[in-house]
Amino acid sequence: MGERSRGVTISDVATHAGVSPASVSRVLNGRTSVDPDIVRKVQASIATLGYAPSLVARSLVHGRNTTVAMVVPDLENPLFQGILKGLSVSAAADGYRVLVADTAERVDDEEAIAIEARQRCDALVLCAPRLPEAKLRRLVERVAPVVVVNRPLPDLDVPIVGVDYVRGIRDLVDHLVGLGHRHLAYVTGPETSASNAERLRGVDEALAMHPSVRIDCIPGGSRPEDGEAVAGAVVEAHRAGVTAVIAFNDLVALGLLARLRELGVDVPGELSVAGFDDVPMARYATPRLTSMSVPRTEIGAQVWVRLRTLIGGGPAPHTVLYRPRLEARESTAAPAGVEVST
Amino acid sequence: MGERSRGVTISDVATHAGVSPASVSRVLNGRTSVDPDIVRKVQASIATLGYAPSLVARSLVHGRNTTVAMVVPDLENPLFQGILKGLSVSAAADGYRVLVADTAERVDDEEAIAIEARQRCDALVLCAPRLPEAKLRRLVERVAPVVVVNRPLPDLDVPIVGVDYVRGIRDLVDHLVGLGHRHLAYVTGPETSASNAERLRGVDEALAMHPSVRIDCIPGGSRPEDGEAVAGAVVEAHRAGVTAVIAFNDLVALGLLARLRELGVDVPGELSVAGFDDVPMARYATPRLTSMSVPRTEIGAQVWVRLRTLIGGGPAPHTVLYRPRLEARESTAAPAGVEVST
DNA sequence: CGCAAGTGAGAAATCGGTTTCTCGCCGAGA
DNA sequence: TCTCGGCGAGAAACCGATTTCTCACTTGCG
Numbered sequence: 001m002g003e004r005s006r007g008v009t010i011s012d013v014a015t016h017a018g019v020s021p022a023s024v025s026r027v028l029n030g031r032t033s034v035d036p037d038i039v040r041k042v043q044a045s046i047a048t049l050g051y052a053p054s055l056v057a058r059s060l061v062h063g064r065n066t067t068v069a070m071v072v073p074d075l076e077n078p079l080f081q082g083i084l085k086g087l088s089v090s091a092a093a094d095g096y097r098v099l100v101a102d103t104a105e106r107v108d109d110e111e112a113i114a115i116e117a118r119q120r121c122d123a124l125v126l127c128a129p130r131l132p133e134a135k136l137r138r139l140v141e142r143v144a145p146v147v148v149v150n151r152p153l154p155d156l157d158v159p160i161v162g163v164d165y166v167r168g169i170r171d172l173v174d175h176l177v178g179l180g181h182r183h184l185a186y187v188t189g190p191e192t193s194a195s196n197a198e199r200l201r202g203v204d205e206a207l208a209m210h211p212s213v214r215i216d217c218i219p220g221g222s223r224p225e226d227g228e229a230v231a232g233a234v235v236e237a238h239r240a241g242v243t244a245v246i247a248f249n250d251l252v253a254l255g256l257l258a259r260l261r262e263l264g265v266d267v268p269g270e271l272s273v274a275g276f277d278d279v280p281m282a283r284y285a286t287p288r289l290t291s292m293s294v295p296r297t298e299i300g301a302q303v304w305v306r307l308r309t310l311i312g313g314g315p316a317p318h319t320v321l322y323r324p325r326l327e328a329r330e331s332t333a334a335p336a337g338v339e340v341s342t
Numbered sequence: 343m344g345e346r347s348r349g350v351t352i353s354d355v356a357t358h359a360g361v362s363p364a365s366v367s368r369v370l371n372g373r374t375s376v377d378p379d380i381v382r383k384v385q386a387s388i389a390t391l392g393y394a395p396s397l398v399a400r401s402l403v404h405g406r407n408t409t410v411a412m413v414v415p416d417l418e419n420p421l422f423q424g425i426l427k428g429l430s431v432s433a434a435a436d437g438y439r440v441l442v443a444d445t446a447e448r449v450d451d452e453e454a455i456a457i458e459a460r461q462r463c464d465a466l467v468l469c470a471p472r473l474p475e476a477k478l479r480r481l482v483e484r485v486a487p488v489v490v491v492n493r494p495l496p497d498l499d500v501p502i503v504g505v506d507y508v509r510g511i512r513d514l515v516d517h518l519v520g521l522g523h524r525h526l527a528y529v530t531g532p533e534t535s536a537s538n539a540e541r542l543r544g545v546d547e548a549l550a551m552h553p554s555v556r557i558d559c560i561p562g563g564s565r566p567e568d569g570e571a572v573a574g575a576v577v578e579a580h581r582a583g584v585t586a587v588i589a590f591n592d593l594v595a596l597g598l599l600a601r602l603r604e605l606g607v608d609v610p611g612e613l614s615v616a617g618f619d620d621v622p623m624a625r626y627a628t629p630r631l632t633s634m635s636v637p638r639t640e641i642g643a644q645v646w647v648r649l650r651t652l653i654g655g656g657p658a659p660h661t662v663l664y665r666p667r668l669e670a671r672e673s674t675a676a677p678a679g680v681e682v683s684t
Numbered sequence: 685c686g687c688a689a690g691t692g693a694g695a696a697a698t699c700g701g702t703t704t705c706t707c708g709c710c711g712a713g714a
Numbered sequence: 715t716c717t718c719g720g721c722g723a724g725a726a727a728c729c730g731a732t733t734t735c736t737c738a739c740t741t742g743c744g
Contacts, residue, residue, distance in 0.1 A: 020694045056401045057730035075427040085417040099441045102430045258626040284600040286628030362724045399700035
């Protein structure tokens with residue numbers, strides 16, 4: 001595969017150097033000591049013939065690829081991009097490469113794609129926010145070693161790296177309530193999304209902690225278009241008393257922000273808007289978008305740490321949840337007519 | 343690798359079914375006709391044992407991986423993300439997977455990374471906007487089959503898929519001149535970037551076509567931070583008479599836009615701003631950003647078409663350049679005091 | 685000086701499949 | 715009835731490395 005000269009093999013090198021293939025292999029891997037004379041001859045032959053060992057053949061012998069796969073629903077999602085980046089860079093430091101498998105949001109193909117991808121690699125990273133939990137559990141067992149991203153899977157010893165959306169939403173609500181808001185709205189994500197369910201739990205918990213606060217739900221989505229589409233409903237909610245809106249994620253928030261401006265709604269003067277994920281563009285929005293920051297590349301790095309342990313035969317590493325950090329920017333402020341008390 | 347049961351091989355299946363490994367292989371691949379009885383027995387055994395053939399072993403025999411690699415300087419760049427998406431989806435349709443190799447902008451490692459990535463795969467996609475041309479030419483020969491993205495390489499029969507930045511800039515200048523602007527500024531990209539060089543050629547050609555127009559260059563960069571950083575210089579240029587700014591890309595333009603707003607500059611009232619690439623967020627900026635749209639995923643798809651031809655041993659496919667399409671939005675308008683004539 | 689231990693290099697087995705080779709068996713035509 | 719062609723299945727070679735096995739040759743110590 002990797003050889004440009006259409007196939008110079010280890011035997012070719014051996015013949016050319018007048019030694020056995022085994023010796024060439026020894027020189028290459030330096031496991032045992034070999035006669036300096038042979039080393040020199042072999043190295044010369046390698047250089048002359050332009051030999052590069054076949055990684056496939058090596059993989060066959062060693063039973064591993066030094067490759068891992070990452071299955072994602074949509075490569076265009078900034079969250080997964082960040083994770084991929086972090087994973088790919090960390091893995092590279094250990095000589096591993098990452099293969100991507102975009103399921104194009106087709107939940108039905110997800111299982112097959114994951115299995116196929118797994119066959120090519122030593123391990124798998126699974127980002128499957130939409131896959132029903134039962135299916136996911138079955139799948140996870142089949143494709144071990146595997147690390148799951150952003151899905152709680154109680155009672156399964158699969159390492160998970162995720163974001164504490166529940167806590168994140170609570171913190172975000174706290175921020176808004178602290179500013180003086182009492183009537184909020186949450187623009188929901190895709191119904192089947194696991195992380196949307198988490199966020200809804202966050203909303204519930206926040207309500208429990210702030211009995212005087214009300215949070216309405218507005219059906220939304222996960223992309224900027226959804227944010228634009230929901231702007232009308234948001235304006236209505238605003239008329240009904242809502243003073244702050246939390247969007248499922250930043251993409252939705254950014255779409256919403258753009259449309260609100262066109263509708264003449266002043267953010268944050270009339271209405272506060274917050275997103276989630278802190279995508280790179282959030283801080284360049286108008287107004288700069290308040291968001292909950294999640295360490296995308298750090299998550300990717302942590303995924304790699306766990307994957308590496310599993311590949312090495314180590315015990316299942318612990319699950320880890322990152323608590324999002326509030327990035328308070330311009331899009332959230334005290335509601336009209338409320339003095340900020342400090 | 344892919345087998346969960348720690349290695350059930352084709353021989354195990356053969357033994358269990360009471361036939362030869364060769365027959366199992368025949369059943370699996372269906373090349374020649376086999377006794378229906380054997381087929382049934384083999385399939386039963388496969389199901390019972392939960393057998394899955396080793397793709398590595400297959401690769402060794404066939405001499406190919408059904409995997410291609412894509413080398414990118416930075417996975418966080420929306421352009422490369424789009425290309426990766428398009429490539430990955432198209433390749434998947436033909437049973438190929440894509441391996442990513444992020445060089446983290448380290449030009450010096452690019453060559454080694456590319457070669458290593460190539461060894462694992464059947465072919466390579468090279469995105470190397472900063473690699474010096476001489477090095478790139480050498481590299482391209484070593485890693486064939488390869489498709490190059492966004493780099494002109496005259497007199498080398500390597501298929502290239504790219505964007506016609508020269509033409510794009512010319513069209514963008516035309517747009518601004520058409521609006522009435524006569525004094526523009528171009529915020530440059532990274533000095534070593536090949537596509538920045540192309541854009542500069544576009545600037546030159548535009549100047550040649552519009553003798554009365556003046557275009558100043560302002561050293562910039564490729565990220566939003568660079569756009570913010572350059573805002574001061576842009577304001578100065580504005581004072582000196584510049585009425586429209588073209589940024590190296592959308593990221594820079596968006597950063598610039600955010601900072602200009604803070605500086606109290608009205609866009610497009612006082613100053614028009616345009617970007618390049620039409621990243622997803624461009625249309626949600628404030629004001630919605632005028633940009634030159636490049637078909638990111640389509641480029642990825644075209645890369646795959648060419649790669650597939652090369653892998654199949656076909657003749658080097660033709661190079662293709664996409665002409666960016668103007669997406670005129672709110673961030674560009676006629677300069678103050680100029681009536682738009684139509 | 686002789687024998688055991690140590691060293692290093694080639695031969696051969698192995699990884700897990702595919703593909704070619706070979707041969708037995710069948711039916712058809714002479 | 716004999717032979718030739720065709721077909722199908724097992725045996726064996728092969729893909730390109732690594733690793734174990736084997737053995738000749740040193741070396742060291744008694």
